[in-house]
Amino acid sequence: MPGSRYRSISVEVVAVQGIQPSQKAIDSMVSFLRQETGKPVTVTNGAVIPKEQADRLTPEAMATLAFNGPKHDDEAYLPILFYCDEGASNKYDGWVPSTYHCGIFVNMAFAQPYDSAMAWTLRHESSHVLGLCRNRSHGDGVHCNDSNCVMYHAQVIRDSLTAMIFTSNAATIERREKQSRANMNLCSKCQEDLHQPAAQATGNDVEFAGPFLVRHEKGYCVASLAAYTFIMFGDAPQFDWKRQLADARKSVLEHAAELKTDPGSSLCACARITVDDHSPESIASARNVFERVKQDFEDGVRVAGAEGLATLEAALAKAASQPGAK
DSSP states (O other), X not given: OTXXXXXXXXXXXXXXXXXXXXXXXXXXXXHHHHHHHOSOEEEEEEEEEOHXXXXXXXXXXXXXXXXXXXXXXXXXXXXXXXEOOTTOSOOOSEEOOSSSTTOEEEEGGGOOSSHHHHHHHHHHHHHHHTTTTOOGGGXXXXXXXXXXXXXXXXXXXXXXXXXXXXXXXXHHHHHHHHHHHHXXXXXXXXXXXXXXXXXXXXXXXXXXXXXXXXXXXXXXXXXXXXXXXXXEESSSOOOOHHXXXXXXXXXXXXXXXXXXXXXXXXXXXXXXXXXXSOOHHHHHHHHHHHHHHTTOSSHHHHHHHHHHHHHHHHHHHHHHHSTTOO
């Protein structure tokens, strides 16, 4: 992000009714982002989600309904959702969805009840958003090997912070507090990675369109929300994100119960692909695009590619069976 096209970072904070995010922790994350990216950071307080609605929705669905995107086109977008789900299978207090990796989700049911722990969580997760720890020369592809780095394995730090609450030994408390402060910043190797795009590269051209994270691939684009994905065709398709956001939110509400029974799942839709002249060349081109979509790294996109190809083949077969068809 430091060398990206975006001049600043827009943080949007969304919370379920009754949850009060730690302002000190948010301020700590903002300071961290400014320091590490060299970019201005603004914070917007977004929607407050009614608890009755939250109880019926997955966190991904809540985010899809509530995240609104940056105010300006030249801002990178980092939304945060604070919610509470004691029955979640994922027991981490903070996490970043693999298909919507610009957002931070904080489950307060598993959060430590003090500001410094939440500050660490937000700094750690925002570092994932920045794309860190893909460099395996000093980590496992997810976390850093340096025990003094904020990107050191999350559970180890959480265990240390938890233990600090339940000990009365002054020396132990002092040692662990010192360790937790050390763990609030990036190590030198992660800082180097942050300022060397090749070390963070995903191989995809990614941009924001409202709250959508848009990924450009050869012949198609994937526009993602936390619980909804839209596939478009062409290298630079026109994208009316406001209209698509309205469609996404309508779909999420209609399928809320279905999503709730399958945690982590999302909805997927495809734009229509047209074969204008039905020439062998245009048909082959359409088939090739769907074959590439079927190889995408996201499960939902691959499924949509297979379904799209089947629909295309059925349409071509129907057209070929019509009287006068060549």
